Amino acid sequence: MIAPDLVELLWQGLRETAYMVGVAALLAALGGLLVGVGLVLTDAGGLLAARPVNVLLGIVVNIGRSLPFIILLVAIIPFTRAVVGTTIGTTAAIVPLTVSAIPFYARIVETALREVDRDVVAAAHAMGANRRQIVGKVLLREARPGLVAGLTLTVVALIGYSAMAGVIGGGGLGDLALRYGYQRFENDIMIATVVLLVAFVQLVQMVGDILARRLAHR
Template identity: 60%
Template sequence: MGSRMSWEDLWPVLLNGTLETLYMVGFAALFTVLIGLPLGVLLFVSRRDGLLPLPKINAVLGAVINVGRSLPFIVLLIAMIPFTRLLVGTTLGSTAAIVPVTIGAFPFFARLTENALDEVDYGRIEAILSMGGNLWQVIAKALLPEALPSLLAAITLTVVMLIGFSSMAGVIGGGGLGDLAIRYGYQRFNNEIMFGTVAILVLLVQGVQMAGDRLVRSLAHRR
């Protein structure tokens, strides 16, 4: 690939990179929510004054999540190479990149989930408990439904972060727009590729943020 490309050559390359990024972000977002949501709920209910006081477990879990949030993602990418190879058999490509991207994101989402549950009116929780409800009923009928707008806002913020993470995964050959920008835009000085990837990433972030904000507002108005 030369330093310049025609539009006929440019669009298929950018389209492929965009699809790989969407694939990475989509699955990483799914796994991030599946891991981070229950961890966030556990953080909330296991507090010393929580619904299921487990202060030691809460302290350990909180420390692990704080460590995960504090690690620079580029360091995590490199540190996760052996685990990624063990899990998926390779460290290259979009599928391999899902592993470190998810691990980098779920501690962040778990903490956002805990903060979202903090906003739930405790009167609703007490009402369910006074009627003989158990912990799972409180979670299913009060905590998660009442916190849904905040949780959707947290998911939106997390997906935006995942888009950035997926781009950084290009440093280790993770595929997608980040890999495209590094291999062709930066290393081969191809300005068309560089500008194209940046423009698409900006559009993706804006699209996700606008859609998420609209959904959150819609739920808030219904409530």
């Protein structure tokens, strides 16, 4: 029999993790999509070819992807405080989670868009489609399976990152594992948090795989 207080702790930790990951994933999806589309459009031969802009975007994305999350977590503390007014708690943890996930997803978006058949784009252009139509109705539409699969990968990574946020009091299952499982040597809580995190990842991966397959068959 699991103690009621333990169930309550785990339920609270799961809610906080879902909140952090959900909001960060939504913001990262929007930001990563914009940056990824920008990388493709401004590249040589793109619809809005602009080499300096493309190079700048590439540098920013590479820097963001190269920083380990635990270092980024500490490095942008002043930025986090400026955005949400605090550096502790689940809302504060969303800021570094989003900042780390945007460049990660942007590269996935770029790769997915580059895999779209160039003949399809050329055909749309020949039929008189403008840039906005080509991006929205051709590139993004054709790349949907890859975009969904990439977003699933991003959410899974965010779940892992959210556990690290416990180091600075970010809340969630990671914070629970650190405070009770590590500092107080309560192994039952540590094991329970690991099981919940694994189950969370499995659920996200399963849903993402199903959705990506359905989009691929349309």
